[in-house]
Amino acid sequence: MAKEVYTREELLALLQDLQIDFAKYEHPAVMTVEAQAKYVGNLGGGISKNLFLKDKKNRYYVVSALAQTKVDLKVLSARLGLGKGGLRMAPEEALGEKLKVSLGCVTPFALINKTARDVALLLDQGFKSQEFCFFHPLSNETSISLNTTNLDKFLKSIGRDPSYIDLEANPSVGKDQPPDLAGLVPSGSAFVPDTPEKTSSCPGSNENQGVADKKSKAAAVKPSSAVKAGKDKAVPKARPSYANVEKFVEEILDKTSAIVLSELTEETVKKHGDQLGDVVSNSIKKHLSSELNNLSMIFKNNAYTEGFHAGSSHKVKHAC
Numbered sequence: 001m002a003k004e005v006y007t008r009e010e011l012l013a014l015l016q017d018l019q020i021d022f023a024k025y026e027h028p029a030v031m032t033v034e035a036q037a038k039y040v041g042n043l044g045g046g047i048s049k050n051l052f053l054k055d056k057k058n059r060y061y062v063v064s065a066l067a068q069t070k071v072d073l074k075v076l077s078a079r080l081g082l083g084k085g086g087l088r089m090a091p092e093e094a095l096g097e098k099l100k101v102s103l104g105c106v107t108p109f110a111l112i113n114k115t116a117r118d119v120a121l122l123l124d125q126g127f128k129s130q131e132f133c134f135f136h137p138l139s140n141e142t143s144i145s146l147n148t149t150n151l152d153k154f155l156k157s158i159g160r161d162p163s164y165i166d167l168e169a170n171p172s173v174g175k176d177q178p179p180d181l182a183g184l185v186p187s188g189s190a191f192v193p194d195t196p197e198k199t200s201s202c203p204g205s206n207e208n209q210g211v212a213d214k215k216s217k218a219a220a221v222k223p224s225s226a227v228k229a230g231k232d233k234a235v236p237k238a239r240p241s242y243a244n245v246e247k248f249v250e251e252i253l254d255k256t257s258a259i260v261l262s263e264l265t266e267e268t269v270k271k272h273g274d275q276l277g278d279v280v281s282n283s284i285k286k287h288l289s290s291e292l293n294n295l296s297m298i299f300k301n302n303a304y305t306e307g308f309h310a311g312s313s314h315k316v317k318h319a320c
Contacts, residue, residue, distance in 0.1 A: 004114050005100045008139040011109055015137075015144075020153055022146040025134075029141050031104040033067045036134070040143050046130035050106040052099065054090040055082050059186040060098055064108050065124035065167050066133070075170050076122075081179035104140045108151065112158050120186040125164040127151070256284060 003010070015022055027039035033049045041047065051063040051071065065071055077087040095101055098119055099110040108123070110116055127133050132145040152162045163184055173179050 006112050006138065008137050008142060011112060011137050012144075014112075014157075015154065018153060018157055020146065020150045022144045022150060023132075024137075025143045025145070027141065027143065029104070031140065036136075036140075036143060037067070040134050040145070043145070045132040045134060045145055046127065047134045048107075048124075048127075050108070050135075052090045052095060052106045053087050054094065055080075055086045055088075055185075060090060060094065060119045061087070061122060061186070062099075062106060062108060062111065062119055063122045063167070064127075064135075066126040066130070069124050069126055069167050071167050072170070076167065076181075078173045079169075079171065079179050079181040080185055081173075081182035082185070101138060105136055105138060107136050107138065108155065109135060109137050111155070111160060118186050120184055121155070121160060121163065122167070122181075122184060123162060123164045124167050126167075128164060 006014070012024065025040055025043075027036075030036040030039070033047055037047055047067045048064050049067050049069075050065075051061075053061040053063060053073070055061070055077075063071060063076070073087045074084045078084050080086070090098075092103055095103060095106070097115065099106065099116050100113040101107070101110050108121055111119060111121060127148050130147075132147045133151075134143045134145050135151075136142060137144050148162075148164075155162045165181065165184075171177065171180055
């Protein structure tokens, strides 16, 4: 059974179990890309900067990019179909609640934790141009270098389908040009497979969010030996799609039926009698409202990405 929260040591052990090729470098805690570069910047490859964002509907995103890539949040927000002001930096407390890491430790590897199952991940396509890239493995006192093939292997092992995008692109968004990244908006129902477990008594601290700069102590970098890679195993794509109307309706009916059945017990029938209908109705409204809003947004976003304009070309005829 998959763990709720992984430590640095458990994550590194898992990478070895997956036969992922990486090299490890230990250094003092760093809070910024500039501080990290003092210890690994002379080793070649690309250093990643990582942003933890949220939208107005409290959906979360990790944007992982090369240090030199310019990420315009207004443009990215529009490309996701959230409007130009739809994205902002997530509050610090959300790091512990969703990613289970501390400030300065945001990383694609934090998505291994169960609480991050509905956090979207957007990867810079610039990573693919690098021989290898540096990330913090749940601790900003350590950096690991690996290429995108091995990063993808890790992400697929936890049920993620890696999405590499041009973060500096600024395509037009409008009636005839729907948001090109709308399909990456979190659905809140990502598939999380079980992963091999390793035990460790050492706690993990964690990666750079691009928030505040803090001083770090000078120390020599200590490289470890790299682990040799093995063959990759494909994991099916997890993201659900509700561009199909029948599947969308079926999902709504399934959720409604589940709520009705949960209320129709012998105890509730005896307790509420003739009022049972009102009780069930109120329960459906209470538990299904947010679900329907979420499903509707998923349907809309998927429709956009497939070139449809949901409801924009259909005019309802009113009776006189």
